[in-house]
Amino acid sequence: MKTLYVDGNTALHRLSPRVKLAGLMLASILLFLTRSPLALGTALALAIYLYAMLPLGFKVSLHRLRPVLWTIAVVALFSFLVQSAEEATVALLRLSVLMLLAASVTATTTVSAFIEVATEAARPLERMGLVNAADIGLAIGLVIRFVPDITGHYQSVRDAHLARGIKLRPLTVVVPLIILTLKSADEVAGAIDARGIRNQKA
Amino acid sequence: MSTRDLVLTALFTAIIVALGLVPPVSVSLVPVPIHAQSLGVMLAGLILGAKRGTAAVLLFLLLAAIGLPVLAGGRGGLGVFVAPPAGYLVGFAFAAFVAGFLSERFVNARQSGFAQISGFFLAAVVGGILVDHLMGVLWLAYGPTGLGLTKATIGTLAFVPGDILKAGIAALAARAVLAGYPLLPHRA
Numbered sequence: 001m002k003t004l005y006v007d008g009n010t011a012l013h014r015l016s017p018r019v020k021l022a023g024l025m026l027a028s029i030l031l032f033l034t035r036s037p038l039a040l041g042t043a044l045a046l047a048i049y050l051y052a053m054l055p056l057g058f059k060v061s062l063h064r065l066r067p068v069l070w071t072i073a074v075v076a077l078f079s080f081l082v083q084s085a086e087e088a089t090v091a092l093l094r095l096s097v098l099m100l101l102a103a104s105v106t107a108t109t110t111v112s113a114f115i116e117v118a119t120e121a122a123r124p125l126e127r128m129g130l131v132n133a134a135d136i137g138l139a140i141g142l143v144i145r146f147v148p149d150i151t152g153h154y155q156s157v158r159d160a161h162l163a164r165g166i167k168l169r170p171l172t173v174v175v176p177l178i179i180l181t182l183k184s185a186d187e188v189a190g191a192i193d194a195r196g197i198r199n200q201k202a
Numbered sequence: 203m204s205t206r207d208l209v210l211t212a213l214f215t216a217i218i219v220a221l222g223l224v225p226p227v228s229v230s231l232v233p234v235p236i237h238a239q240s241l242g243v244m245l246a247g248l249i250l251g252a253k254r255g256t257a258a259v260l261l262f263l264l265l266a267a268i269g270l271p272v273l274a275g276g277r278g279g280l281g282v283f284v285a286p287p288a289g290y291l292v293g294f295a296f297a298a299f300v301a302g303f304l305s306e307r308f309v310n311a312r313q314s315g316f317a318q319i320s321g322f323f324l325a326a327v328v329g330g331i332l333v334d335h336l337m338g339v340l341w342l343a344y345g346p347t348g349l350g351l352t353k354a355t356i357g358t359l360a361f362v363p364g365d366i367l368k369a370g371i372a373a374l375a376a377r378a379v380l381a382g383y384p385l386l387p388h389r390a
Contacts, residue, residue: 107279131203140265142208142212178379181213
């Protein structure tokens with residue numbers, strides 16, 4: 001799977017992921033404290049500048065932002081029709097700033113740096129006995145490892161349909177796909193325990 | 203969590219991701235393509251139960267948050283958590299929990315097939331539709347979009363018929379998986 005991270009050496013890349021996430025959270029609170037189009041417009045200009053500084057290239061940037069921009073546009077239009085132009089402008093500006101800032105953090109932080117933050121953040125939960133923090137990294141690795149296998153299962157289920165001249169229907173695809181996939185759970189769990197990866201006592 | 207539970211959770215997350223990659227399937231009766239990813243979320247609760255189902259969805263959301271393009275259409279990143287439909291996305295975790303919690307109580311292996319399907323359908327409607335749409339509406343109404351409660355509710359109603367169809371498919375699929383490879387923990 002290709003991640004949304006882009007290589008580079010900008011100031012954002014060098015900043016610690018914790019600082020970036022805290023900054024994003026702070027920005028989302030600040031944006032709600034004002035309704036002034038001038039302040040929000042300035043924030044948008046800054047966010048665009050920040051995002052444009054990333055080594056993404058215009059085409060890739062547009063490709064990444066298009067789906068989210070699209071939903072923002074639809075909601076702004078809905079808001080304009082049922083509420084007022086002012087409401088629509090505020091929503092449009094706030095959402096665009098937040099989305100650009102979030103996309104900037106995503107593009108400048110590696111998956112392993114994020115896993116580290118998630119593991120750190122789970123430590124208090126671990127002390128409460130809710131999760132094993134080290135499992136988070138293991139689980140993420142398992143998902144990335146198994147997605148291609150499952151799309152492979154999907155291909156074979158589809159081929160089986162085609163070979164028998166049956167139409168593809170959600171039910172007849174999803175059920176064999178799930179059973180095929182979950183049946184390998186015991187084998188995978190056995191392999192993990194045999195290698196002592198989780199250091200469990202029980 | 204035992205290693206087997208951890209693996210089942212991760213495998214189901216992978217199924218939810220994979221369902222976002224396959225092209226949407228259309229059902230012959232209704233001209234709406236079935237968006238398979240939210241079907242996967244309902245199924246996580248119905249098939250794995252509350253605890254593992256919620257964990258599978260939380261893992262899915264974590265993958266999206268850290269920038270893996272796991273959402274349908276190859277989307278991902280922190281941006282999707284502030285976009286207008288973010289409430290529905292975060293609501294997935296609550297949906298899986300409620301759907302799992304209810305199906306653990308409504309469904310057991312000794313019931314007739316019809317009773318099992320009805321139990322799963324009820325759990326999918328309450329968890330997958332009621333809870334998810336409630337979260338979605340709250341975010342649309344009071345989040346950065348600020349639509350207000352009435353307008354957000356009107357907006358969400360357009361998607362309910364399609365979701366009821368999805369709950370029906372989820373119930374039939376969950377019952378078929380229960381018959382073929384039972385995993386749901388039973389509770390009185």
